[in-house]
Amino acid sequence: MKVVNVKPGFVHKSSIDQIFEDFFQHNPSSKIYRPAANIIDQEKAFVLELAIPGITKEDLNIAIEKNILVIKSDVKENAVEKGRYLKKEFGVRNFERKFQLKEKVLTDAIEAKLENGILVLVIPKAAEVYTKHLIEIA
Numbered sequence: 001m002k003v004v005n006v007k008p009g010f011v012h013k014s015s016i017d018q019i020f021e022d023f024f025q026h027n028p029s030s031k032i033y034r035p036a037a038n039i040i041d042q043e044k045a046f047v048l049e050l051a052i053p054g055i056t057k058e059d060l061n062i063a064i065e066k067n068i069l070v071i072k073s074d075v076k077e078n079a080v081e082k083g084r085y086l087k088k089e090f091g092v093r094n095f096e097r098k099f100q101l102k103e104k105v106l107t108d109a110i111e112a113k114l115e116n117g118i119l120v121l122v123i124p125k126a127a128e129v130y131t132k133h134l135i136e137i138a
Helices: 015-024
Strands: 037-041 045-051 060-065 068-073 096-100 111-115 118-124
Touching: 037 096, 068 118
Parallel strands: none
Antiparallel strands: 037 045, 045 118, 060 068, 068 096, 111 118
């Protein structure tokens, strides 16, 4: 058995551990921001939830371009009144997310709601997509 003396405050990490830590570590200076999304398939609609805390509806642009749902934000950096940051680990950042609409949906009936930092889009399916057809056996 080999005994290794380790100085206090120093932890040796394997190269694999370091790769995973670097991959999952939040990097606030990164240029790419991709808010987390949930997509729920309901009988008559798809529900898209996007986590975008700190963004207002005035900062958002939602459009459909060639069967692709595009959600963008355009947020201006707020200056700190009467002071300066000593440390800044979070902020509101611009993003763009695109979602392919593979099913037939009613694009003119999409509803959007922004509440508590969650953008919720209800995307109704076209009637032929969710209508069930019973087939009789002869």
